[in-house]
Amino acid sequence: MNGEADTTRWDASTPVTVDLRLSVNRDEYPITVDTRETLLDTLRERLDLTGAKKGCDHGQCGACTVLVDGRRVKSCLTLTVTLDDREITTVEGLADGDAPHPLQTAFVDHDAFQCGYCTPGQLCSAVGMLAEAAAGWPSVVTPDMSAAPRLDDDEIRERMSGNLCRCGAYVNIVAAIGEVAR
Amino acid sequence: MRPFAYRRATDARAAVAALSEQPNAMYLGGGTNLVDLMRLGVIAPEALVDVTRVASDTVEETAGGGLLIGAGVRNSDLAAHPVVRRRYPMLAQAVLSGASGQIRNMATVGGNLLQRTRCSYFQDVSKPCNKRQPGSGCPAVEGDHRNLAIIGHSAACVATHPSDMAVALAALGTSVHVEGRHGARQVTMPGLHRLPGGEPDRDTVLDPGDLITAVELPALPFAARSRYRKVRDRASFAFAVVSVAAALDVAGGVVRDCRIAFGGLAHVPWRAELAEEALRGSPATEAEFARAADAELARARPLPENGFKVPLTRNVLVRTLTELAETP
Incomplete structure (x- = not known):
């Protein structure tokens, strides 16, 4: 300003x-x-x-x-x-020049979308979410609040709950993010 | 949305002064509720005073063993803070139960306390609402009130306070630091929010221009054994139907002390003082937990469509306390 x-x-x-x-x-x-x-x-x-x-x-x-x-x-x-x-x-x-971000590659590999309208939001959200988990932030489904979280499917679902997919590609979205997380 | 002026405040006094100078000005925190309400036409401020850079984004331990949390601390930073997670787990759980990861990254502690009800009539400017437009009426009493208040409501308003964080803060007896036109003062929760009575347009006891600068958690060692449990219509990213924040201090099978508050039931985060009183000195058993719940819920006056919240609240409290009592 x-x-x-x-x-x-x-x-x-x-x-x-x-x-x-x-x-x-x-x-x-x-x-x-x-x-x-x-x-x-x-x-x-x-x-x-x-x-x-x-x-x-x-x-x-x-x-x-x-x-x-x-x-x-x-x-x-x-x-x-x-x-x-x-x-x-x-x-x-998100991409590094012509090289897609690993999450972008994983979304393609896992067919993690149908119409694609929610995908940019899913990708940006997943990038932020992985950084949060790497920083040790818990979620409400983390069993032990005082310990570092482990990103299993339940954790990914909870942490990505702010992103809706009306095509219902959730199963593949969780798989794609899980591959990059682990 | 109506045009508005934008100013950025760098300290609390300047922010309060800026709000005094401008008629119909409001503070802007994370904006997650305010911007939406402006877009919906529910509010139309002439100016926004951005207080997100007022120096209050820190969490500090106090000399008395408590925790001083700046009003500008983002919800996600509060929930991730190691001391909060270890000493006040119900607060971390409450914050993490609310909204979504993106919203928690934006929302501030001060703004979370001052967010408005999500009652659908309040948010719909084509409908009457005593909270939005005093005297216009309350369609919720005979309309859609399945998820509205069962306790402490009035004929004028049956809205609920939407915050999860505030329920944990009310249970803990948090002190809210306020900067106002006549200086600084503190308001102890649950006393920040008010029941609707005949003035449902007033959510809190704050005066125009008051700015929340921090919240101070008291030292409460037994809060290390605490929990927030939220019941909602879907697994995540939904407001509470019923929620419970509880901390339990048990020695030799007897409840020495406890803190209990409910969310989703009232115009305020509802501190369950009668249940607490019933529990202190009682055996830490499921039967006593149920007796305590009944002592509190005897005051409930459910509406035709939300009577289910009474047994639901009872069950959620009993389950939560039972789990806490069994926690080593």
């Missing part, structure tokens, strides 16, 4: 805009955003990064999941104006 940018003026009809610099997939984007803009809309409508999908737009389906400073979040509930010094990673940024 531009230092002391005056964003305090308000009247009922005029949009309030803020200039900021967004960092997405290690690219810098100087951009002027409406304070009402969510990260999901900025990515899709302004930056032409349409990997993150709009499903419910209420934080319930997970199709919009991206990583902010390496943590998975719902981009439909994140106001872009809050993100000026954060590093954002979308599904477009």
